[in-house]
Amino acid sequence: MTEQNRPSAPEDAPGRPPAGPGTGAPRLGLCSVTFRRLPAAEVARSAADAGLEVVEWGADVHAPPEEPDTVRAVREVTDRFGLTCCSYGSYFRATPGELARFPAVARAAALLGAPRIRVWAGGTGSADTPPDERRTTVTCLREAGRIAADHGLELATEFHSRTLTDTVASTARLLDEVGADNVRTYWQPPLDVPDAEALAGLAELGDRVGAVHAFSWWPGNTRLPLTAREDLWAAVFRLLHGREIEALLEFVPGDDPAVLGREAGTLRRVAAQRPIPQPRVQP
Known part of the structure; x- marks a missing residue:
């Protein structure tokens, strides 16, 4: 199938949850620096195939600010695959x-x-x-x-x-x-910081946070599947519940495009979990 005839992202990814402005749900996406070695069209295709909605394009490789024609071409492939650019990295x-x-x-x-x-x-x-x-x-x-x-x-x-x-x-x-x-x-989770401390920091920053970079590193910058720190990310999304914010996958294990669908699926699953109901205090 040629790119020109390729269906748009929502048809490619029927499992994508409704999100975006007005929904109070996080929008899930990808940082293009995750796949620096891929052309922008392949990054956009991979994100759409994984059911993601938004992309942060990096200025280092894919969209250099001094190359407006390249930037316009990146905008075109973003639109073509049904994605939205949420940030310029x-x-x-x-x-x-x-x-x-x-x-x-x-x-x-x-x-x-x-x-x-x-x-x-x-x-x-x-x-x-x-x-x-x-x-x-x-x-x-x-x-x-x-x-x-x-x-x-x-x-x-x-x-x-x-x-x-x-x-x-x-x-x-x-x-x-x-x-x-x-x-x-x-x-993003600071390196080698326990979950409780990382979450306390996110809570303290509160509405000053515009987006989060999602990855699972431990120890140091050892890249693990997102499931390895699923409890952390489930707690992150509980803190972010009701806020219109982006959660962007960054630096998947092995920098391998083949695992993006799996990582996006984990992110989607933990983002969809409902907050734990708190017991009502009787007067």
Whole structure:
């Protein structure tokens, strides 16, 4: 079957649950960096075949901001396979030398139809960053947020080691310092952090989380099937219940496209679980 004659994603994936704006349900998707070596059309095909709804396109390989024709082509394959671009995964690290290039990043996100740009909060950990460097990163994020707002976009920082969002406390402080309504954060399980501690951090960040990156690593960056930490992800979705948020698969075991359907099925199953009813307290 040719790509041009291929059915759209909903027909390819009849098990996809209804979600999206207005439903209060998480939208499930894929980060394109998971399959950096594949062409964008193959990434979109794989996501659609797995019954996913949204994709975060990465700026490093699939949608470079300095190549608008490439970005338009990625938008076209996104539409062709019945997907929505939920985020543009930029590698902007909020340094002064990068600010001149950020308008091109914002234009690329707009071309993709992405409502959000994922960015990085500097290049050193919160404990190792001098105060003046932290202030510089805050200023750059604030200016990037202003540029994004001019395009109707929001920013979300990667929740990641060796950045100013390497802890929940530093992330919350950073967002307070930036002080922009359109700047939030992503969340993902910190490496080697027990489930209860990771979940407490997600709960503390609350509505400041715009999306989560879903994977199962333990120990370190050993990539396991999502089922290996299914209890964690079931608890994540209980915390996110009722919120319109994206959960994006990232870095599947072996970087193997053949396991995406299995991983998406696990994500869909745990996302569909109902929250545990709480006992009513008698007056």
